[in-house]
Amino acid sequence: MSIARLAATIEARKSADDSQSWTAKLLSSGPEKCAEKFGEEAVEAIIEAVKGDAEKLTAEAADVIYHLLVMCAARGVTLDQIEAELARREGTSGVAEKASRG
Numbered sequence: 001m002s003i004a005r006l007a008a009t010i011e012a013r014k015s016a017d018d019s020q021s022w023t024a025k026l027l028s029s030g031p032e033k034c035a036e037k038f039g040e041e042a043v044e045a046i047i048e049a050v051k052g053d054a055e056k057l058t059a060e061a062a063d064v065i066y067h068l069l070v071m072c073a074a075r076g077v078t079l080d081q082i083e084a085e086l087a088r089r090e091g092t093s094g095v096a097e098k099a100s101r102g
Contacts, residue, residue, distance in 0.1 A: 007069050007079035014073065023070060031074040038067040 001009075013023035026034050045060035069079065092100075 003065065003069075004079060006066060007073075010066075010069050010073050011078075026070050027074055031071070034067070034071040034074040038064070038071040041067045 010023055013021045014027055016024040018024040018028045026037060041060065041063040045057060045064045048057040048060045051057075072078070072082065
């Protein structure tokens with residue numbers, strides 16, 4: 001599944017029955033719960049990265065991407081907006097980009 005398809009599925013699940021969809025259940029729990037869940041998944045990915053298990057890290061990375069998109073959807077931030085921000089930064093060194101934030 002592409003990230004764009006995943007984002008579209010998450011968007012579609014906003015109106016789904018939360019007893020039938022994990023995504024709908026997360027979204028109905030509010031942005032704070034979505035952020036909490038993203039944080040949990042990020043920590044799990046960090047743990048697997050430190051352990052060095054590529055297979056488990058791959059699975060956790062997929063969870064992180066999913067929960068990041070759910071968290072963003074809960075606040076009305078779309079994949080298109082994220083991609084536009086990445087495009088804006090393209091060609092700028094990370095050092096310069098961080099310095100521009102002040």
